[in-house]
Amino acid sequence: MKTILLTGGSSGIGLATAQLLMNKGYCVYSASRRGGGEAQKSGNSGEIIPIKMDVNDESMVISAVQKIVSENGELYAVISNAGNGIAGSVEDTNSDEAKYQLETNFFGSVKVIRACLPIFRKQGFGKIIAVGSVASVIPVPFQAFYSSAKSALLLMMEALAMEMKPFGIQCCTILPGDTKTNFTSARKYTSSSQYNDSAYTERMKIALGKMENDEINGMSAEKIARAIVKQIEKKKMKSRVVPGLQYKIICFFNSILPNNLRLKLINLTYS
Numbered sequence: 001m002k003t004i005l006l007t008g009g010s011s012g013i014g015l016a017t018a019q020l021l022m023n024k025g026y027c028v029y030s031a032s033r034r035g036g037g038e039a040q041k042s043g044n045s046g047e048i049i050p051i052k053m054d055v056n057d058e059s060m061v062i063s064a065v066q067k068i069v070s071e072n073g074e075l076y077a078v079i080s081n082a083g084n085g086i087a088g089s090v091e092d093t094n095s096d097e098a099k100y101q102l103e104t105n106f107f108g109s110v111k112v113i114r115a116c117l118p119i120f121r122k123q124g125f126g127k128i129i130a131v132g133s134v135a136s137v138i139p140v141p142f143q144a145f146y147s148s149a150k151s152a153l154l155l156m157m158e159a160l161a162m163e164m165k166p167f168g169i170q171c172c173t174i175l176p177g178d179t180k181t182n183f184t185s186a187r188k189y190t191s192s193s194q195y196n197d198s199a200y201t202e203r204m205k206i207a208l209g210k211m212e213n214d215e216i217n218g219m220s221a222e223k224i225a226r227a228i229v230k231q232i233e234k235k236k237m238k239s240r241v242v243p244g245l246q247y248k249i250i251c252f253f254n255s256i257l258p259n260n261l262r263l264k265l266i267n268l269t270y271s
Helices: 014-021 056-074 094-121 144-167 201-216 221-233 245-254 259-267
Strands: 002-008 027-032 045-051 077-080 127-129 169-174
Touching: 002 014, 002 056, 002 094, 014 245, 027 056, 045 056, 045 077, 045 144, 056 094, 056 221, 077 094, 094 127, 094 144, 094 169, 127 144, 127 221, 144 169, 169 221
Parallel strands: 002 027, 002 077, 027 045, 077 127, 127 169
Antiparallel strands: none
């Protein structure tokens, strides 16, 4: 049975992915900060094994990876999905809040992936999937640090793909658009953005209102999970995957439009 480490597996895209992989016969170590939930098994010997892991704690990450390999002998793939969101203008985001946003979404992924690389190199194979966002290629106002973190993750993954090619290790970044999960309700706001005297409060409320409406009416977590599992099962993964025709079209035009026009259209979308 092929073994997969999945972070952020307790809800949303992570939970949907874990369940789909289990039903296809994979052994999924579903990592979350609380490590809750019961182990599950499917009729075809697939299973989900909850494991406690804070992606921001490097020693915990290394211990979890070592535990998985010691119990299974190898690791087929890692799916880095854990993430969070914080909203507010750049001016209203202090240094600690900016670091909070990058810590899990970028550095947390780096810690998890880096812990798996020696295992993959020794094996001579391995698949690395990171769940990014369309926001990595389309800057989102009032979520500048979320966009920045996901953009850094995307470029890191593509550089890593070149470094890992001689070792038979593949890398893929999934770029979901608006998706209906509890990410919307869990989004935090910077402290200064809550003050009525902020120069950005009204514009931020309008922009976030549109974003949240799009998320609530967005793609299902299961659709993103199917895109992830499709790459897991492919002999050769794509380097980037954008689920959903609508977002494929948006990303295409984003790549060909003049930059000033591109930014104007994005700004109008959230105004």
